[in-house]
Amino acid sequence: xxxxxxxxxxxxxxxxxxxxxxxxxxxxxxxxxxxxxxxxxxxxxxxxxxxxxxxxxxxxxxxxxxxxxxxxxxxxxxxxx
Amino acid sequence: xxxxxxxxxxxxxxxxxxxxxxxxxxxxxxxxxxxxxxxxxxxxxxxxxxxxxxxxxxxxxxxxxxxxxxxxxxxxxxxxxxxxxxxxxxxxxxxxxxxxxxxxxxxxxxxxxxxxxxxxxxxxxxxxxxxxxxxxxxxxxxxxxxxxxxxxxxxxxxxxxxxxxxxxxxxxxxxxxxxxxxxxxxxxxxxxxxxxxxxxxxxxxxxxxxxxxxxxxxxxxxxxxxxxxxxxxxxxxxxxxxxxxxxxxxxxxxxxxxxxxxxxxxxxxxxxxxxxxxxxxxxxxxxx
Numbered sequence: 001x002x003x004x005x006x007x008x009x010x011x012x013x014x015x016x017x018x019x020x021x022x023x024x025x026x027x028x029x030x031x032x033x034x035x036x037x038x039x040x041x042x043x044x045x046x047x048x049x050x051x052x053x054x055x056x057x058x059x060x061x062x063x064x065x066x067x068x069x070x071x072x073x074x075x076x077x078x079x080x081x
Numbered sequence: 082x083x084x085x086x087x088x089x090x091x092x093x094x095x096x097x098x099x100x101x102x103x104x105x106x107x108x109x110x111x112x113x114x115x116x117x118x119x120x121x122x123x124x125x126x127x128x129x130x131x132x133x134x135x136x137x138x139x140x141x142x143x144x145x146x147x148x149x150x151x152x153x154x155x156x157x158x159x160x161x162x163x164x165x166x167x168x169x170x171x172x173x174x175x176x177x178x179x180x181x182x183x184x185x186x187x188x189x190x191x192x193x194x195x196x197x198x199x200x201x202x203x204x205x206x207x208x209x210x211x212x213x214x215x216x217x218x219x220x221x222x223x224x225x226x227x228x229x230x231x232x233x234x235x236x237x238x239x240x241x242x243x244x245x246x247x248x249x250x251x252x253x254x255x256x257x258x259x260x261x262x263x264x265x266x267x268x269x270x271x272x273x274x275x276x277x278x279x280x281x282x283x284x285x286x287x288x289x290x291x292x293x294x295x296x297x298x299x300x301x302x303x304x305x306x307x308x309x310x311x312x313x314x315x316x317x318x319x320x321x322x323x324x325x326x327x328x329x330x331x332x333x334x335x336x337x338x339x340x341x342x343x344x345x346x347x348x349x350x351x352x353x354x355x356x357x358x359x360x361x362x363x364x365x366x367x368x369x
Contacts, residue, residue, distance in 0.1 A: 067110075068247070
């Protein structure tokens with residue numbers, strides 16, 4: 001009886017330990033899956049925003065170059081003072 | 082871009098005409114510190130041109146330069162001068178009126194490159210003469226030639242060269258103007274001139290609200306949320322120079338956007354209601 005009881009308790013402990021490990025494993029797996037999903041969206045949003053900023057800066061500078069070119073041409077036709 | 086502004090002689094540009102032409106650009110576009118005209122002046126024409134410009138604009142005292150201590154003085158003798166004779170707006174830029182751009186090596190190098198190539202040229206990062214804070218500045222020159230003369234090679238362009246028009250920019254003001262209205266998402270980054278540094282650093286740095294910049298070490302928390310940090314590294318050509326732009330997400334941006342998995346899974350996620358959005362995990366993130 002005593003042996004049976006001890007054996008049963010050991011089995012229960014092993015079962016609990018196994019379930020705990022499984023729980024930890026599932027938690028880690030769920031975290032990794034959630035992180036993978038979220039980080040993919042995050043990286044896409046970040047790249048869109050960063051690229052948009054670089055594009056805005058580049059467009060701004062090009063527009064100023066065009067204006068300065070016009071200004072240089074304007075000096076060509078400036079009337080006498 | 083082909084830039085061949087030519088200057089018909091003997092008519093000469095006048096400040097009123099210059100002001101009228103740039104008024105619309107100034108009203109429409111933010112981020113421009115000044116627009117200027119700097120003619121080529123030789124020792125032979127210096128006295129005559131200084132007299133003309135004093136007549137046109139009482140604010141111009143003559144052709145000036147800065148000494149090593151930044152003190153303004155009358156320009157010394159040299160073979161050519163490029164004084165700022167017209168500029169708009171005058172408010173906040175008076176210090177530049179009459180300043181000989183050719184008295185400074187960085188400015189002169191870009192003028193000569195523009196003169197010889199017939200193309201716009203930007204300076205390396207510089208401190209503007211009208212700078213009152215500590216922003217990096219730069220100038221973009223476009224050469225102006227005498228249209229009556231040929232400009233087919235370097236020698237001909239040098240003979241026909243009459244001066245430069247230029248845009249004056251402070252990088253901080255420029256970036257504020259470019260990104261005005263853009264949501265502040267928490268990106269950090271920096272802009273470097275590909276060849277020259279400015280005061281041993283970038284010419285512009287994006288920091289988040291806590292002062293975090295690209296040099297800040299990422300915390301363990303941030304690494305847990307996003308093991309591989311994305312970054313955008315692009316080059317922008319700018320009138321003969323190249324700007325390297327580096328952008329990364331800030332730790333706060335990462336935490337704000339990616340905290341949901343942490344909230345759902347990790348007990349430490351309860352800290353996500355902290356003002357900076359970071360969960361209560363070991364962190365080196367500065368509190369600012």
